[in-house]
Amino acid sequence: DIQMTQSPSSLSASVGDRVTMTCRASQNIDVYLHWYQQKPGKAPKVLIYRASSLQSGVPSRFSGGGSGTEFTLTISSLQPEDVATYYCQQSYATVITFGQGTRLEIE
Amino acid sequence: EVQLMESGGGLVQPGGSLRLSCTISGSSVTDTYMSWLRQAPGKGLEWLSIIYRDATTNSADSVKGRFTLTRDTSKNTLYFQLNRLTVEDTGIYYCARGPQGGTFDHWGQGTLVTVSS
Numbered sequence: 001d002i003q004m005t006q007s008p009s010s011l012s013a014s015v016g017d018r019v020t021m022t023c024r025a026s027q028n029i030d031v032y033l034h035w036y037q038q039k040p041g042k043a044p045k046v047l048i049y050r051a052s053s054l055q056s057g058v059p060s061r062f063s064g065g066g067s068g069t070e071f072t073l074t075i076s077s078l079q080p081e082d083v084a085t086y087y088c089q090q091s092y093a094t095v096i097t098f099g100q101g102t103r104l105e106i107e
Numbered sequence: 108e109v110q111l112m113e114s115g116g117g118l119v120q121p122g123g124s125l126r127l128s129c130t131i132s133g134s135s136v137t138d139t140y141m142s143w144l145r146q147a148p149g150k151g152l153e154w155l156s157i158i159y160r161d162a163t164t165n166s167a168d169s170v171k172g173r174f175t176l177t178r179d180t181s182k183n184t185l186y187f188q189l190n191r192l193t194v195e196d197t198g199i200y201y202c203a204r205g206p207q208g209g210t211f212d213h214w215g216q217g218t219l220v221t222v223s224s
Contacts, residue, residue, distance in 0.1 A: 001168075034210045036152075043201055043214035044152065050209060087152055091209035095167060096142075096154040 002026050002090050006099035014107045019075040021102040023088035026069075032092035033071045035064055038101075039084045047086075048073065080106055109133040109213045111202050116218030123192050127218060129185040129202030134213075136178050136185060139204055142211060143176060143187050145220075147198040157206075158185065192222045 003026035013019050023033065031051040036044035046055045048064035051071055061076040075082055083106055088099040115127040127143070142157045156166040156176040164176050175188040185202055200218050203211035 032209055038152075043203075043217060044211070045214075046210045046212055055210075055212075089152070089210070091206050094165060096206060098152040098154070100151045 001095050002029060002093050002097050004088055004090055004097050004099035006086075006088055006102050008102060009100065010103040010105070012105045012107050013078050015078055015080060017078045019078050019082075019104065021073050021086060021104075023066075023071045023073070023099050024069055025071075025090055025092075028068050029090045029092035031067050032090055033064075033066070034089045034091065035062075035073045036087045036089065037082075037084045038087065044087060078104075078106070109204060111204065111213055111215035113200065113202050113215040113218040116200060116220045118221045118223065119192055120224050121193055121222055123222070125189045125192065125220060127187040127189065127200055127202075127220075129187070129215060131183050131185070131204075134204065135180075136183050137180055139207055141178070141185055142203050142205060143174075143185075143200060144203055144211070145196075145198045145200045146217075147195075150198070155200075156187070189220070192220075194222050196220065197222045 005024045007022050033051045035048040038044040047058050047062050052064045063074050065072045085101045085103045087101050110132045112130045119125050143155045155170050158164045158176045173191045177186045202215045204213040205211040
């Protein structure tokens, strides 16, 4: 199975900060990488699909990049409502796998 | 609007069985891929099983041979039969539409399965 590794595992930043987190795949997955946001007690929600496409309804402060094995999720100006855990997920292989998550908090 | 509603979770002893249901509205169970995923307490997301449009299925190795995914088209409902449960199977079980374009774009609220003696 393709292993997905996210870093950092947790992150603390101030409102208005630019925040970037990383997801690495154990093999080339082209752009078959997607990002989710999960708030406590809720189901995950798609933010970015195919590495860099913004899901409908998601604020434009979220952006994604990368291809191959290294990917990033960036929040251009952190807002209080962005406190959540963020997961990457690959759909390159039949067996779909997720990263372990990056927990984002406000300082 | 697509809505998914899971039910059937609960407390079960190790070695026991449980059947989860996922009722779908706003979409047909035959029009798209549907999956089950789970999240152990305080842990990340794990994809478990998928049913394709032609009703064939595939599963992760961790549940292959123990968990079975089926559907009832007349009820627009998915069923997830969980057998030979272990404490490691404890978690919130979600049904989700997809992967659609690679993502799981609609999720249920989840149902909690607790395996404990």
